[in-house]
Amino acid sequence: MHAPSIATTAAQKAPWIRWVCLLLLCAAYLQGGINKLMDFNSAIGEMQHFGLSPAAPLAALVIALELGASAAILTGYYRWLGAGFLGVFTLMATFVANRFWEMGGQERFMAANSFFEHLGLTGAFLLVAWLDLQKQKGSNGTR
Numbered sequence: 334m335h336a337p338s339i340a341t342t343a344a345q346k347a348p349w350i351r352w353v354c355l356l357l358l359c360a361a362y363l364q365g366g367i368n369k370l371m372d373f374n375s376a377i378g379e380m381q382h383f384g385l386s387p388a389a390p391l392a393a394l395v396i397a398l399e400l401g402a403s404a405a406i407l408t409g410y411y412r413w414l415g416a417g418f419l420g421v422f423t424l425m426a427t428f429v430a431n432r433f434w435e436m437g438g439q440e441r442f443m444a445a446n447s448f449f450e451h452l453g454l455t456g457a458f459l460l461v462a463w464l465d466l467q468k469q470k471g472s473n474g475t476r
Contacts, residue, residue, distance in 0.1 A: 352407065358457055359403040362419060366399030383429050398422055406461065413465040420458030427451035 369376035369392060376396065380388035398418060405415025431451065433444035 355406050355461070358454075358461070359406055359419075361454075362399040362403045366396050366403070369396045370400070385429070395422075409465075413462040413469070416458045416462035416465065420455050420462060423451055423458060424455045427455070 369379075373389075373392065376392035377388045380386070380391045380395075385391050399422075402415035402418040402422075405411045406419070427448055431444045431448035433441050433448050436444050
């Protein structure tokens with residue numbers, strides 16, 4: 334058996350640190366969902382820009398997903414499901430919006446960076462989902 338590290342002890346004494354980390358992970362989705370909600374016409378325009386149709390229902394679905402999944406992650410209520418949704422959504426959106434292999438020059442460079450950053454976000458969300466499921470499994474599925 335080993336002694337707990339200083340970092341582990343500090344995190345246990347300040348659970349808000351974990352919540353702030355989750356908030357930072359969700360920040361772009363909260364901001365994006367709120368912006369789309371406040372300017373729904375621009376949200377529709379974004380769907381059209383990426384060739385997605387029907388644009389209005391998809392924009393509404395994205396808003397609900399970004400805000401609802403973020404709320405699930407932050408409240409802990411079905412955190413695994415919210416994180417899983419945002420992980421899959423981020424992966425799908427990455428392949429739609431950051432098709433760097435079809436670009437050249439500076440545009441390709443920037444899209445490739447964004448593509449791989451979003452793969453990192455996908456991994457982070459899937460890790461949150463996995464850890465939450467492991468926590469539930471350890472506590473016999475109870476919250």
